[in-house]
Amino acid sequence: MKKIWSIFLLTTLLISCTTTNKHINTTDYIPENASVIIQVNNLESLKSNLDNNDILENLGNSAFYTKLKKQLANLKHLNTSNPLLVCFNYDKKDSLQYTVITKQTPGLFAIDSLKNIKIESYVYKNLSINKSQIEKNITYNTFKDSLFIASSSKELLETSLVTTNKDEDLKTILKTSDTKKPFSILVNNKYKQPINTVFVNDSISFNSFTNYTLVDADINQNAIILNGITKATDSTKSLINIFKNTLAKENKIANIAPSNADGFMSFTFDDFAVFNENLKQFNATDSIPTNHTLFDNVIEIGVVYQGSNQAIILNSLDVIATKDALLNEQNLVETYRQIDIFSFSDATLFNQTFSPLITFKKANYYANINDFFVFTNNKETLENIVANYQNKTTFSEKEYYKSTKEYLTDASSLLVVATPSSLKNIINKNINESLNLNLNLKDYKTSALQFVYDTNFAHVNAVIKKNETKxxxxxxxxxxxxxxxxxxxxxxxxxxxxxxxxxxxxxxxINNNLYLISNKGKVLWKKQLQGAILGEVQQIDMYKNGRLQLAFTTPNRLYVLDRKGKDVAPFPLKFKDKVTQPLSVFDYDKNKKYRLLVTQDKNVLMYDAKGKTVKGFNFSSAESTINHQPQHFRIGRKDYLTFKTDNKLYILDRVGKTRVTPKKKFLFSNQALYLYNNKFTTTTKDGKLVSFSTKGSSTTKNLNLGSxxxxxxxxxxxxxxxxxxxxxxxxxxxxxxxxxxxxxxxxxxxxxxxxxxxxxxxxxxxxxxxxxxxxxxxxxxxxxxxxxxxxxxxxxxxxxxxxxxxxxxxxxx
Incomplete structure (x- = not known):
């Protein structure tokens, strides 16, 4: 499966997943040979983040994505708030198939009311399986062990029902996912290759790099941040294990890599002998480089990519010792900006020693710049590095690189940094088709991928982030x-x-879905309500513990929701008569002893925070329809509750008795009442400002307002x-x-x-x-x-x- 970028996008259509009941683990139903498994923890946040992400949104123009999106169309009818697993396999004809697993809930796959639908049922191993055809798309689904299992492939579904997934390594690594993130992706390289490469260098295949990679995804409009682990179970056949028994060191290649390069790669170790032995086992070779002493004091090696040219950079702990190892390479070619440039006779040394990390075979020149030894295939590339280093225009000096580095650790076993052109090349290698994308990557100044080896696995961090200009x-x-x-x-x-x-x-x-969205643009949850919210949402602390709830009315409900969008008992309260004004919340003494006021035409109902009717509030009803939600004012030590109709203003005390009687009548607008200049103030229908004192006297002022x-x-x-x-x-x-x-x-x-x-x-x-x-x-x-x-x-x-x-x-x- 060569299109992992498209898989990110496809998840916007999906809905289900990972839950365990008392006896069954959902991972048992993961089909064998699944190449990619997506664990969705927050569907609405995922869909919103993917829909709004700048890069992923535009990648949808690919023919592969368009085709697969159509195939997955049936899954948009899933309706669940539970987590889910979405598994991707290739069948015998090399066609991509999916399987979805989630907890069984009522109305989960609600398709009966759809048009152009055809449902057939058959029995397999005593289980009833539905074949649902919506337009031209077919989904097979059933229920087993309180789970909903659906697949685009009949064979895949039937096999997963009778075959338990026995890949314990896969199940173990899946458990490390962060359930607080919208979704996680597990890439399984043991079967069909899901990713071509994640490197600028084509020689490094991701298939041979590791076995399992699981990343938790944090996606917003301008960034994709991935954090997780990768693990290779075969210690000698996976490239990531060349860092085994070595310690990652601080990556410093950015201090010398010129900012006009296409990117760079850096790998580190604390002991070259151990690293070299691991690499020889991976390459199955006993050959020893002729100039191996050159690397004895080196702890970091970098490759800088610049068009068709490359530069190899050694970061030495002992510059004098490294110079001694180059005593036979002292043929001076020129001096550029007081830096001596020498010829180098062993042009293929780095390829022989570090393949497949390095394929460079043209190391014809070198120079020493402070702690760094730079090898290139031409003088111009070397001079460019010298000039940028002296001008302080390297990656490390750029704010966009510093911004990206905030998401990485200082020390990496392997670090890849890509500029916009390199990022686009990597994406196209994985999409594997010619795209005419409306995608501008110029603001993605620096993207990075980092591996930090730790015992028998490696931490993974990836950043694709738009540069935020100051x-x-x-x-x-x-x-x-x-x-x-x-x-x-x-x-x-x-x-x-x-x-x-x-x-x-x-x-x-307009579908009455209520969203809570973070200040970073992420949808935290979505909840469908019975009707449109009237006015504004109020916040209360009904348990007096600092935790806030959302309170509001719709035409027939009074809702109180917790931070996660769940109903707080005994709410919602349901009403037969229509609610006609927004919810009013009064906290008379600022002690969180709330009064929730619901208006129904002429009537006002008062509830406490537990949903019980407040005894002692005796306001019967207004003479006509109340035209604005009830309001509360505190003047001195007295409380004033106000209700307003088109022709009457009620100013009451806490129990609903008249506290102030206006001495003059007006035809009021539907504007709110305010406490302005210590008077109750609103407007009339003909646009005059009218104010009432606490004695009931009134004054008017013509503001020349229209109706x-x-x-x-x-x-x-x-x-x-x-x-x-x-x-x-x-x-x-x-x-x-x-x-x-x-x-x-x-x-x-x-x-x-x-x-x-x-x-x-x-x-x-x-x-x-x-x-x-x-x-x-x-x-x-x-x-x-x-x-x-x-x-x-x-x-x-x-x-x-x-x-x-x-x-x-x-x-x-």
Whole structure:
């Protein structure tokens, strides 16, 4: 299976996997000879990350992926939140087949209601097997030992049902996966070759490099980070074991490798004699290089790739001893920038000694640069290395290399670093077809693959990461563009992660799926709700232990969800009568003794955090429909609960009795009530500002607002918008004519910000309290924004809609 990159992508269609019940291990059903096994721990996070990743998204243009995606189409109908295993095999005709294993749950494979479906059943070994044909795609599936097992191959399914997988090495390494990561990939080289190569050098086959490799994948929009282990069970026939009984040393080739090279490889050891003996056993040779003393004090060897040219670099612990080993190679050719360049007579030495790691046979020149000895096939390549070293333009001096190195350990047995051109070559070697990809790799300045040998296995770290250019001061930069499966039904909202104290995003799509998304753009979970969320999601600490829950209403439910998206008992509460306003949450004394208020037309129901009706709250009903969600204010030591209809304002105490009776009647708009200048303030339907004192007296002010307007205030700052007029305090701004969403007011770090979005031109504007437009605004956006510091840096970020199914995260620098 030569297309491992495509396998990454294909997982977006998959849904199931690894669970063990009391008696059965799911790994027993892994088909024999499986070349790739994908353990999916968080399907929604996986699908989102893969859909949004810059490289993987564009790799979908390959013909192989398109064909296999069609073959796997039936799996999109799986519906489960359990982990899963997806196994890939080649059949006798060399066609790729899949098998899926997951815990049996109701409605797991819901296809009965689909059109163009044909289902046939037959019995095999007392098990009923369904052959499901959806359009032209066929899936065979059954249930056994509380597991759902499905396959694209009848033969593969039947064999896995009666044959227990006996590969204990495979099962053991699979157990080392990190279940907190969205998914893990196990590559099994013992059968059909899954990967051609992961090296710049074509001579190093991944098939002969190791037997099993398992990596946990962490993927976001701009990076693929892989961490795991690799293990070769045959100690002499796998190249990774040449590092056995050696200690990895710090890789320093980046200190001399020029940044204009195509990449480099570095391998290290603490004892050349041990390393050399291991390599001879791998190559099954007893030959001894004629100049073996050259390597006695060397602890690192590197290969720098530059077009068709290469350079071999030795990192010596004892420069004088290494020079002594070169006493017979003192024929001076020239001096370049005070560095002597000598000819070298043993051009094939490195290939003879280090094959297949090194295939270079043209070491005709060399020079000593501090601790490094550099061998090349021409003077120009050597001069380029000297010039870059002296100019401090090596990889180690570049910020993009330093950024990549943060994901690696300092010491590697083997390190491969690739520039954009080399990365593209490696990808194409594995895709094995000519691609016309809309893929620009120029921002992936440095990708790296690292192996660190440890006893009888090696740690693996891989980084394919977009270079993040330093944002200039006062700029507004788009950090993430998160695409979801369906169009959004509401605006993205920020909520608090009680563990990290940072912000995350909640949003709902038109299929009523609620998503929780990290501030790095990763979908943490997806949950389908019964209806659309009304208004905003609230957060409560119902157990008073610092852990926050999400609380909200839909037209017939009151939900409380924990951090993982699970319902918190006894919620959801179900209602026969329609809920007509967003959930209101009151915490009168800031002691987490919550009151949850549900509005149903004229009526208000009050519950405590345990879902029980609050006794003593005696508000019967309003005279007409309540046009805004209930609100709570604290003035001095008194609580004020307010309910508002089109023609009446109710100002009550905690038990629902009238506390303030307005002395004058008005026709109210549906805007919220605010405590502005110590008075209850809202607007009338004809756009006037009306305020009520705690004695019930009222004042009005004509703000020249039209019938369609918006109001938002703090205690002393008022913001109003109507048509193309935006008023901030006493200043009125003339906006371009458009269709404006509700303005938002934010008080952050003792500064007030006001935002407004023109939905017609899709522009987001951000002002300060003096009505001054902030630098580099407007920016693209398709909804009202949520502004805050969502991470640990000092910059503010905001979220907004992008395209209909996308969320944008911006940073204000």
């Amino acid at each position: 944002a200039r001061e006062n700029s507004v930069t788009e950090q993430y563009n998160i695409k979801l499966e369906a169009d959004l039904i509401n605006n993205p909202q920020l909520v608090t992660n009680h563990i990290t104290k940072q912000k995350e995003i909640v949003v709902q799509d 369609k307007h918006h109001l938002v205030t703090t205690t002393k700052t008022l913001v109003a918008q109507t048509e193309n007029k935006l008023t901030i305090k006493s200043k009125t701004l003339d906006l371009d004519f458009g269709n404006y969403d509700t303005p938002k007011l934010f008080f952050i770090n003792n500064k007030i910000y006001v935002s407004v979005t023109d939905l017609q031109t899709q522009k987001v504007y951000l002002y300060d309290s003096n009505g001054l437009l902030q630098n580099n605004f407007p920016v693209y956006g398709n909804s009202a924004i949520e502004l805050n510091n969502i991470d640990k840096d000092r910059n503010l970020e905001f979220v907004t809609k992008g395209e209909n199914n996308a969320i944008l995260i911006y940073q204000i620098n």
